[in-house]
Amino acid sequence: MKFSTSDRQRGFSLVEVTVALGICATGILLTVAMLPSILNSVGESVDRNAYARIKQSLSSQYAMMDWEILEENSRNNTSDRYYFDFDGTEVPRDSFEAAYAAQIRVGDRRTLSGDDRHNRFIRFLEIRITRDIEDDKAFEDPERYDQLTTSLGNEAKLEEQYRD
């Protein structure tokens, strides 16, 4: 089959290209605009998993510790800090895998329903977690940490006499 020279292909018009680029740009922009949300969701998922494990890990540790010391540390803001990777596994602070820093504050004694006195064997445990692992002041700004609250029973010996 033979084509005449008049059949040569013509390029896209400027309008076409402009419209196409506009649509394409809009689509890409929209897609890019969604990425942070998606990434954020992924990040939240990672955090949630990690937080759950951090909470479990720290709760188990603290159940066996002397709360009086912890309480003192909480008051003085000198509580120990713990570092975790993205999986929620505890790692040393200087580990390159360290992704979270956590600090625990022992909360108030709890009064269980029906009692007229505190039960010193169960406390609120406030676990603060931040990704600003290098900044020690991250735990002082509520905007920079997440707080998980749980109740925790103590399994260790508590020698103190009962104080209200």
Next chain:
Amino acid sequence: MKKTRKQNHPESRPEGAALIIVLSVISLLIILVLGLLSLTTNEQRSSAAFADTVDSRALSELAVDLVIAQIRKATEENSPEKKPTSKTNFAQHQTWASQPGMIRVFGTEEDSSGVRAEPVAAYKLYSDDRLVWKESTAGQNLPAELGEDRADLSRWKDKPGLFTDMNEPGRVVLDAETGDSRLVFPIINPAASQQNGSGPGIAGFSYDMDSDLGTDTDSLPMPVRWIYVLKDGQLTTPTDSIDGIVEFTDSPVKPGPDNPIVGRIAFWTDDECCKVNINTASEGDYWDTPRTYTTTESTYAKRLPARREYNRFPGHPALTCLSPLYQAFDENLEMPADLSENDRRKRMEIYTSLSPHVGWGGTEGGTVDTSNSPTSPPAEVPAKRTRLYATVDELFFSPDRAPWLDTSLSGGAKVDFDNEDFQIGRAFLTAHSKAPELNLFNKPKISLWPQSRSKAQRNAVDRLIAFCNRAGGRQWEFDRKSNYKSHKSVGSAMSTYGDWSGRNTAMLSSYLPYLTGKPVGGKRYEIPGFGSTMRSKYGTRKTFQIITSSFDLVHWSVNSYSTGLGKDYAAVPARGGIAGTSNPGLIGESSALGFRWRSESVSAKGFGRFPTVTEAAIVFMAVDAERNPDGTFVDEDGNGFADKTTKIQAFWILEPFSPTVGPPAWTANVIYGLPSLNSGAHGIKNSSSSGSVNMNWTNNPQLKANYPNGWAGGGHSMPFVGMMSMFMQADQSGKTGKVRTIGNRKNSKTEYTFTSAVIDVSAFNKGAEADEGIPFIYKGGEFVIETKLGYNGGVVQRLQMDFPEVKLSLPELYIPDAAQAEPFTALNNRFRKDGGSGYITSGSIRETLIRPGDRVRAVLASSSPTSPSRGDLRFIAGLYSVPEEYFEPHPWYFIPDAPCAHGLQNSIWREKGSFGWVPLALGGGGKGGSNSHGQPNFMRRLNHQEVSGSLLSNVSYSPFSWPSVSTGLNGAFKNDGRPGDWDTGVGKIGDGPYINKPDEGNSQTGELSYMGFGNFSIEAGQSFSPNRQICSAVAFGSLPTGIDSVGVDLNSPKPVSKITEHVDSQEPWQTLLFCPNPPSRTTPALSEPDASDHRGFQHPRDHLYLENFWMPVVQPYAISEPAATAGKINMNYQMVPFTFIERATGIHCALKSTKLMAIPTQAVDLYKTNTKNDIEFRYNVNAESTLTGFRHRFNQYDIFRSPSEICEIFLVPEEIPGKSYHASAAPPPDDYGDMVNWWNGSITVNDAFELTGDNLREAPYNQLYPRLTTRSNVFKVHYRVQVLNPGSRTLDKWDESLGSVTAEYRGSTLLERYLDPNENDNNIGSGGGIQVGVGAGDWWHGWDRYYRFRIIRRQRFAP
């Protein structure tokens, strides 16, 4: 051909192609984005699911944490908060008791019973809207609270979101094709109550069928409330649930948009001590010390528990039976009471094969004699060492035992456990039960196993028990300063104060006094859970007497020797065969001095095993008489007596007595002194003249007696023993001993120093009356006896008597015919012994020591109702100085015609009567004995009735069982006239006022340990059992509580003429009460007895004394550890709030191996005869009827505060199938309420089981109490938790239909509270941190706060 548009319009451009491409790209991008979004969503969902799972796990831990917090607060805050500085801020200790679902705390304020304390708090171990009950906050009492909780359960099905069923089963599909499935219950399978095939179900388990609750044969809901968890960690319980919408209207904490519901938890906590421990329990076979001479008791004597036969050790956890459980698994595991002995043996072997440590052998479950004679070597049970079960699952799924076939044992019987057995059994079995061994003050209990203070003299068992006794860096035990080695190193048991040192001092002068109510700063620490103190009840002196006699009983008679256990020692003078000891002549064998209190000016004294003197008799004998020219005696009237006595001599006979009866045989090394005797004392005078005649006694004569009782008359494990040794020379070796001479009456070892000079009475004239003989007056006077330790002469006891002046006729010289001429005018001729063997022969000395014609006058322990002791000889033994008020002249003392006014007893003589001759004309039957030593045919010796008495009024005993009481006693009555407490003797030994000596019989001695009267051979541990010697402080049950001792300073003793003791406040025939059925009780069984029934019932009840002591169980492994023992059964089996379920299986298992003994009074001629009979006096326990006593308490929503309260529960008897009971024995009652009437009948008539001694009434409690508890250290938390998403529209409530459960977790956690045995070990002596709480200034401390918790096992319910 049709052209295309392009073909038709060749000039046209491909317009829109770019758009198409772009759209394609866009579509691709969208697909990618959607894919990414989808991936992200999936990731979010999976991470959310994982996080929810982790959260659900965290919620389950929250449930466990709540329970731990509840338990800790209930158990660790029971000591006063601060040290009291004045009476106004003085606070009492509290105690606690656990049950499935709850721990209650009790103070010291009395409740309506008047003998127990009110609960001050209750900590619910199940999820509820009120987790803690206190009357001040709840506004109602505890029974009302629990009643309300129970009532709530009836509406649980209509309140979704408010309640949930903790026992909701899961369905397991067994066969997908057929759809066959079964239900698996997380807590209790209701099928456990039903029969398994043709056999019985699990004993003690039942539940109410209630349509409101939804209980059915295959449904057993256990509903509890949900507790909702909010985002900020707060907990709240809903107000109500209507149509599935859960409201929080009145809840103090409400959910909301800022604080939504994130989950809910429900839990219920089981008490593992209400289950049976598969590591410690076995199939128990009851054994007890034989107490009568019947076939059963003889069998007990022949079949002593062998070494390592733990399931027969009294009070051992292995005694607790598994058959009430296992009977539901396989018919070949049923152990009915009527099982033949052969089948019983086979099945017992099967049970031992299931136990990790209880082996097979020995008596093979009590079915085989291990010792038929003293010389046959008894069989031991081989050591068995299998690791303990870690879980109950291992019991059922052991690969070694499936299928489990015992062809060799059971004739081919196949026994198998299957999954169904596991499903129904696991609610009743545990591998981890453990109970605290702290007393009610939350302080350490004192061990009943005394130790050698020298650690080098401890065997393996001693060391392990010592480990159990250590806590807080201190030992909580009694010890012995030194053991016996030789005559020169006799050990501290041979000293009244020797063991007042070391830890004993702390225990005796500080710890026990404070435990019993010694004031601190003017206030007393009352018994937590009950109130009041023992000291408030009995007073200081009597309390110290109780403490002293308790310590005394333990420190020498328990663990008294060790052989065959790697370290030989003897706490008391040894019998031989014990390495490192030397005791030629068996001097003082197995004897011990009564320990003396030396604090607070109280002269309390233990009993030891040393003679006291219950009677003294002066014997006037004729030495010479008027003679014919041929030298023969003038006997004109031919009556066999010389007509005119010209010379007389007098001598004293003392009657030794010890209330410490039973094996082993013993002999005292004693010196008797008569300090009131001198030349002019106890003189005589001619009735017709005023001048006195001195008897020229030796001044303060001493007589040392230590010739072994067994070689001097026998009967050396009996109460009246040792008299014959006084006539043998002391410090001899070998059986061929020498009798004493008279000599100059000064050598305490070789001469009978209690003899007067020969006195010429030829000037005495015949009386005015024709038949008066030659009268004379015995002037009498004060008579003081001192007993002293033969080793060093230390005074042990002083007794004072008063012999009244009396007119008698001169003794006459009995002149048998020539063939029997043996006039016995020389006193030492009367101390007869067989020439060949060297033994004193009872048959000889009985007839010769006091001869016809002698005049005897005695003063003896008074049995008069007006005397302080009323004939209770324990008072004579238990006082340091016994004043004359405790004695009285013999009833015939003032009868001139009565030649022998004495009641001298030697227990072994029993049916053979005593010595001393009376005219046949007196009647009453004679005891002539042999004629070998000459006897007139018109006289007879005193028979047993005449020298003894009766513990029961107007009851005549068999000659073989005559009780060991003071002459003339006609009934042992307390001050109020009600029947008193006395003991049934061991084996054939008669009854009497004994102190229930710990059992030291052994299989080397065999049956004669109990059915003999003193046989004993040392063994090398073949039947060694610490628990058989003592398994609980119930062994103290025969210690008197009424002895009131006044202070006497031994270092500055008062003149003998001024001995005074309290006589007005004594309470004879009253001992520690550790049973509900003393013979004096009239109050019906289901009513509260009071002091009129027995002083022991008075508040605080005696049984609370038990809680101060424990006996660690260290065989076959350390079942006990510091402050805890495994395998105890919690008496508080009631499950709250599920009171519609009864799980009393543990109590069934404990009672199954318990027997009680009841001897009807009418069997008095049979129960201890010379020949064995087949009458049965033991009974099984009817567990179901006995539980009425428990239910009576539970029905009022009350529980037991102390395991010692088992002593308030009647054990309802059940006849043993195939046994013959005495015709007069009333059939066991059907009704628990009839128990008092069954035991005691009419209290004024001997018409029931009055012949049962106090020790027998308490014996079953001795074996039960150590296996029971009211507090648990191990709990199993069953939980059900859900992670919730309430949805965006219901953030302030929960809607069952709209909200979603994003994760659920069901399971259980086994947790244990424990005490670190090394706690405070390093602080001893540092002055800081020592808070063991045993001194006055430190008493406010408790040990509860040293507890920690550990999680033993978490298990998910995933059927």
